[in-house]
Amino acid sequence: NAGVTQTPKFQVLKTGQSMTLQCAQDMNHNSMYWYRQDPGMGLRLIYYSASEGTTDKGEVPNGYNVSRLNKREFSLRLESAAPSQTSVYFCASSERESYGAHGYTFGSGTRLTVV
């Protein structure tokens, strides 16, 4: 099992350019998430998708859009990149549950630099 696959691993953008970060999971998980991680800030939730067909804003959604293409894939789009979006982006997935101790599986991350 590949788990959660993110592409690309590295990207440099110029201010104002757009790009889409791709994420796919092969664990048949219902829920998927996009996080950004900055030094000293920890992981911050950008958007999440509780199940196929639904998406919701997280803590820091401004400047981003998402698409839950199907159960496997959840993409993150930057329409007009800004230097403040320089960060490491992680996609994660989990089973849908109300209780229990299921964890979250992360992709290996995308290191994005906006110049």
Next chain:
Amino acid sequence: RKEVEQDPGPFNVPEGATVAFNCTYSNSASQSFFWYRQDCRKEPKLLMSVYSSGNEDGRFTAQLNRASQYISLLIRDSKLSDSATYLCVVKIGGSYIPTFGRGTSLIVHP
């Protein structure tokens, strides 16, 4: 008050030492608890879930104290390879959104 708080450290310990981290959470409706490990420039990976009765996995022991609203991670006989950042994760029952602490940095030296 932050929802999930951790001492950022770093905790600098010699090989073989025992080290403990605490993580406090503010929402009493929290029902699921985890410890994750994150190596430098890598993704977070699940280390262990934390159960009400406490649980152990080799050198690692996790405890939950609901009354005082904290979870702990104890690492015995520290190895150089244990050097990483340890993230506390808390989830409210019925919610899809986990809350991550900012992590505690552990450095194990020879």
